[in-house]
Amino acid sequence: MGADHVSCKSITYALAAQLHNVAGMRAVSYLVFIILLLLPPSHVCAETPQAGINARGIVESAEISGIDENEISENIREAVRKLAGKPFDQQSADDVVARIQEDKPEFTVTTRLLAGDESDRVKVVFFLEKSDSESGEERNINSRYIVERVEIEGFEESKLSLSIRDDLKTLIGEKLDQQKADEIQHRIEDELKPKHYVTRRVVKGSDRQHIVVVFEIKNVRWIPFMAQPPQHILYHSKQNFSAVVTAPIPVGEGTRFLFGLSDDQDLLIERFAGFQLGFETTKLATNRLGLALRYSRYHERWQPSTVAAGATSIYRERNTFDPTITFAFDPRLRLTAGISTSELQMQYPVIHRTNANAAVASLTFDNAWRQSGGDKHSVRATYDLRAGNHSLDSDFIYTRQSAFGEYVYGHGKQQLLLSVLAGRITGNAPLFERFSLGDTRTLRGWNKFDIAPLGGNRVVHATIQYGIGGMHIGIRNGGRHTSVDFDFHVFYDVGAVGDSGSPIQARHSVGFGIGPADGFFIGLGFPIRSNRVEPVFMTGFRF
Amino acid sequence: MRKLATTLVLLISLATMLRGQSLSARVDGDQLRIAAARLHFLTGEALSRLRDGATVKYEFQLTAKTDRNGVLARSQQEFAISYDLWEEKFAVTKLGSSPRSVSHLSAAAAEAWCVDNVTIPVGALNTNQQFWIRLEYRAQESGASTEQSDNSGFTLTGLIDIFSRRTRSEQLHGSEEVGPLRLESLKRK
Numbered sequence: 001m002g003a004d005h006v007s008c009k010s011i012t013y014a015l016a017a018q019l020h021n022v023a024g025m026r027a028v029s030y031l032v033f034i035i036l037l038l039l040p041p042s043h044v045c046a047e048t049p050q051a052g053i054n055a056r057g058i059v060e061s062a063e064i065s066g067i068d069e070n071e072i073s074e075n076i077r078e079a080v081r082k083l084a085g086k087p088f089d090q091q092s093a094d095d096v097v098a099r100i101q102e103d104k105p106e107f108t109v110t111t112r113l114l115a116g117d118e119s120d121r122v123k124v125v126f127f128l129e130k131s132d133s134e135s136g137e138e139r140n141i142n143s144r145y146i147v148e149r150v151e152i153e154g155f156e157e158s159k160l161s162l163s164i165r166d167d168l169k170t171l172i173g174e175k176l177d178q179q180k181a182d183e184i185q186h187r188i189e190d191e192l193k194p195k196h197y198v199t200r201r202v203v204k205g206s207d208r209q210h211i212v213v214v215f216e217i218k219n220v221r222w223i224p225f226m227a228q229p230p231q232h233i234l235y236h237s238k239q240n241f242s243a244v245v246t247a248p249i250p251v252g253e254g255t256r257f258l259f260g261l262s263d264d265q266d267l268l269i270e271r272f273a274g275f276q277l278g279f280e281t282t283k284l285a286t287n288r289l290g291l292a293l294r295y296s297r298y299h300e301r302w303q304p305s306t307v308a309a310g311a312t313s314i315y316r317e318r319n320t321f322d323p324t325i326t327f328a329f330d331p332r333l334r335l336t337a338g339i340s341t342s343e344l345q346m347q348y349p350v351i352h353r354t355n356a357n358a359a360v361a362s363l364t365f366d367n368a369w370r371q372s373g374g375d376k377h378s379v380r381a382t383y384d385l386r387a388g389n390h391s392l393d394s395d396f397i398y399t400r401q402s403a404f405g406e407y408v409y410g411h412g413k414q415q416l417l418l419s420v421l422a423g424r425i426t427g428n429a430p431l432f433e434r435f436s437l438g439d440t441r442t443l444r445g446w447n448k449f450d451i452a453p454l455g456g457n458r459v460v461h462a463t464i465q466y467g468i469g470g471m472h473i474g475i476r477n478g479g480r481h482t483s484v485d486f487d488f489h490v491f492y493d494v495g496a497v498g499d500s501g502s503p504i505q506a507r508h509s510v511g512f513g514i515g516p517a518d519g520f521f522i523g524l525g526f527p528i529r530s531n532r533v534e535p536v537f538m539t540g541f542r543f
Numbered sequence: 544m545r546k547l548a549t550t551l552v553l554l555i556s557l558a559t560m561l562r563g564q565s566l567s568a569r570v571d572g573d574q575l576r577i578a579a580a581r582l583h584f585l586t587g588e589a590l591s592r593l594r595d596g597a598t599v600k601y602e603f604q605l606t607a608k609t610d611r612n613g614v615l616a617r618s619q620q621e622f623a624i625s626y627d628l629w630e631e632k633f634a635v636t637k638l639g640s641s642p643r644s645v646s647h648l649s650a651a652a653a654e655a656w657c658v659d660n661v662t663i664p665v666g667a668l669n670t671n672q673q674f675w676i677r678l679e680y681r682a683q684e685s686g687a688s689t690e691q692s693d694n695s696g697f698t699l700t701g702l703i704d705i706f707s708r709r710t711r712s713e714q715l716h717g718s719e720e721v722g723p724l725r726l727e728s729l730k731r732k
Contacts, residue, residue: 055645055659091572094641110636111643127644140598140625141634141646178598202596208629211596 055113057122059083064100066107066128073103080126088113088122100126140178147171148205148212155196155217164188171213176202181213186370188215194331194367195220221254222328223282223290227543234266234440234540238447242266245543246276254282262298266439268432269306269448269455272318274298290326292338295319305453306431313431313454315354317345324360337361339392344430356430357392358400361385376410386433398427402435402459410469415486417465421495425457435459437495437507440538444493445509445525447536452497458504461495469516485516493525511535518542566721568676570729574662577605577678579719582658585624585633585650589682589715593626593633600624600638600683603661607668608675608722615674616667622657668726675722682715 062083064072076099083092093111100109107128114123150168157165167184171177181200189198199216225248233243244267246260258278265271276296284291298318307314324338342356362385368378384402388394402423409416421442423435434455438448442461467489490512498504508528515521520541526533565581589599601622607615621638627646633653634646637660645656658678668674 055656093643097641097643109642113643113645115647139623139636139644140596141627141630142596142625145629176596200595200597202628204628211628 054116054120054122055088057088057116057120059086059088060116060121060123062124064126064128067104072100076100076103083124088124093124096126100128104128142202142211143176143178145176145211146209147174147176148210151212151214153214153216155192160188161191164191176211176213185215188217192217219287220331221282222287222331223326223334225256225280225282226292227258228294229262229264229267231543232266232540235538236266236440237537239265239439256280269434269436269453270431271301272298288328292324292326294322303449303453305449309454312348314348315344315346318432319343332367333365335361335363340386342430354395355393356388356396357394358386358388359392374412378408381405388429396428396430398425398429398433400425400429400433413468415467415469417463419463421459421461423459429457431455435497437461437497440540442493443495443507443509444491444511444523444538445527445536446507451507456497457499459495459497461493463491463493465489465491485519486514488512488514566676566678566719568721568724568729570665570726573665575607575665575668576659576662577676578655579658579678582719583654584680584682584715584717585654587715593624596628598623598625601657602681602683603657604679605661605663606677607663608677609672616663618661618663620661624653665726670726673723673725675720676724677718677720679718680716
C-alpha cells in the first residue's frame with residue numbers, strides 16, 4: 001500500500017506542480033491540489049483494489065496442490081479442470097472445496113488465487129493440508145519458511161531452563177510452527193514472570209527460504225501508574241451523574257504529569273467538584289522506587305440527609321496535597337507511604353478552617369496467572385492505613401484501616417469474581433474518610449444515602465459475581481496489566497455499614513449487567529428488602 | 544477574489560461529498576456484496592504485529608437494516624491475515640466452513656478481498672424495501688502476550704476504545720454505513 005500511496009501522492013504533486021508552472025494558473029493549481037488531496041486515492045489513481053490478482057478474471061489454470069492428484073476421485077478432478085477458461089466463480093470453487101473435503105476428510109482444503117499471466121486471468125489452486133497441522137486461525141504465510149535460528153534478546157539465553165532451550169532448538173530447521181512458537185513464548189513468560197514479559201517477532205533470514213524467530217524479553221515496570229481518584233464517568237439512578245477524568249501528560253518513560261476534573265458523588269458521601277493536578281514517576285533511580293505528588297481542590301455539596309445527620313461535620317471546600325513514595329518488593333507487591341494534608345473549610349457553626357492531616361500507608365499485592373489448561377486467575381489485595389495525629393498538626397485525630405481482596409477465576413468464557421472489603425475507623429475522622437456502601441461498586445441496588453447518609457466507621461462488604469467474558473493478562477504501557485471483562489453477568493452483594501455502638505444491619509442486593517470492571521458497563525441492581533423494591537440503574541465507563 | 548473563494552468552497556464541498564460515499568453495494572448473483580475503497584484496517588498496532596510475522600485475525604459483520612433498529616439480515620466472517628516477510632505482501636485466509644486463501648496482495652488488496660468476501664444473501668432483502676448497510680470490523684487479540692501503549696488516562700481515542708471494545712487488546716475496530724439503498728437500484732454483476 002505504501003508504494004501505491006506514494007505513487008498517488010506523486011501524481012498529485014506532479015499535476016499541481018505542472019499547473020503551477022503555467023503563468024496565470026497558480027490559483028487553479030492550488031485548487032486542483034486541494035481537490036486531489038481531498039479526493040479518495042481511487043478517484044485519482046484508478047487503483048485496482050486487488051492489485052495483481054483479478055478475483056473476477058478468467059481462470060487460466062485450476063489445479064490441486066498438497067496431495068497427489070491421483071488420490072482425488074476423477075469426478076472431482078474433472079470439476080477442477082472445468083473451472084479453467086471460465087470467469088472465476090466463487091460458488092463453483094466452494095462446491096469443489098466441499099467435494100474435496102468430503103472425499104478427503106483428513107485434509108483441510110483452501111482455495112488460493114494467484115495472479116495469472118495477464119491482468120484479466122487468475123490461477124486457482126485447491127490447497128490441501130493435513131487437518132492436524134496448523135489450524136485455520138493460526139495459518140500464517142510465513143509458516144512456509146524454514147526457521148534458520150532462534151534468538152533471545154534482552155536476556156541471557158543460558159539462564160533459561162534447559163527444557164526451554166531444548167524446545168527453542170526444535171524450532172530450528174523446521175517450517176515455522178506458530179502454535180509451537182506461542183507455547184514456547186508462554187513457557188518463557190511463565191518462567192520469567194513477574195519481572196519480565198516476552199514479545200515475539202519473525203524477521204528475514206539469510207536467504208529467501210529462511211526466517212529468524214526472535215523472542216524479546218523485556219522488563220516489566222514494577223510500579224504502575226495510579227490515577228487518583230480513580231477515573232470514571234457514571235450514572236446512578238439515585239445519585240445522578242459522577243465523573244472523574246484525568247489527562248496524563250507523559251514526560252519521558254515512566255513519568256507523567258496529570259491534570260483532571262471531577263464532579264463526583266460515587267466515591268464518597270460528599271459530591272466533590274473541582275480539579276486535581278499530579279506528578280508521578282514510577283522509576284526514581286531504580287525500578288523499585290516511585291514518587292507521586294497529588295494536589296486537589298474541591299468544592300463540596302451535600303445531600304440534605306447528610307446535613308441533617310451531621311451538620312457540624314460538613315465542609316464547603318477541601319484542598320488536599322498527598323506526597324507519597326512507593327517501594328516495590330517485586331512487580332506484585334508494593335508498599336506506599338506518605339502523608340495526606342487536607343485543609344477543610346467547615347461550614348458550621350461558623351465558617352472556619354481545619355486541618356485533616358494524616359500519615360498514610362498501603363500494602364498492595366496483585367497477581368494474575370494462567371494455567372496450562374487455559375484457566376486464568378487474578379488476585380488483588382490491599383491493606384490501607386491512614387492515621388491523623390497531633391504531630392502532623394491535624395484537628396482530626398483518628399486511625400482508619402481498610403482491607404480489600406478480590407479473586408477472579410476464569411475458565412474459558414466463564415468467570416467468577418469474589419471480593420471482600422472490611423474497614424474500621426477509630427477516633428474522629430473527617431467525612432471524606434468515612435465508609436459508605438450503596439454505589440456503583442458496592443451494594444448495587446441500594447442508595448448509600450438511604451443506608452447511612454453520614455457514612456460509618458465500620459464496614460464489611462462482599463460480592464459474588466458470575467458472568468461470561470474474558471480475562472486478558474498482558475502488558476500495558478510497560479507494566480503488568482490484567483483486565484477482567486464481563487459481557488453478561490449476575491451478581492449478589494451483601495454488606496453492612498454504620499457506627500460502632502449502634503446497630504448495624506446487613507443488606508443484600510442482586511442484579512445483572514453487561515460490561516467489564518474497567519470499561520463501559522450497564523447494570524441493574526435490586527435491593528432485597530421486605531418493603532418496596534425499586535431497582536437502581538447504573539451505567540458508565542471506568543478507565 | 545470572491546469568485547475564486549466561491550469556486551473553492553464549491554469544489555471543496557464537491558470533494559467532501561465524494562469522500563462521504565465511502566461504502567458501495569452491488570448485487571453479485573444471489574449475494575449482496577460491498578466495496579469500501581477507503582476502509583483501511585491494516586494499520587497501527589495490527590500492522591505492526593503483521594510486520595513482526597504474527598497472524599492477525601479479523602472479524603467482520605455485515606448488517607442490512609431497515610432503519611437504526613430493524614435488522615433484515617446479518618452475516619459474520621472471520622479472516623486470518625499474515626504478512627509475507629520475504630515477498631512483502633499480505634496473505635488472507637477466509638475462515639469457516641469453506642476456507643479459502645489468497646496471497647501476494649498489497650494491503651489495499653487484502654483489505655478489499657476481505658470486504659468482498661462478506662456477503663448477505665439477496666433473498667433476505669425485499670426488492671422495493673429501503674435499507675441501510677453497515678459493515679463492522681474488529682481485530683482480535685493474538686494468542687501470545689501483546690504490548691499496549693497508552694497512558695491509562697483520558698484521551699479521545701481512549702474514550703472511543705472504551706465505548707466500543709470488548710477487551711482492552713481489541714484496539715482496532717471500526718464501522719462504515721451506507722444508505723438508504725434499494726435492491727432494484729443497485730448495480731448488478
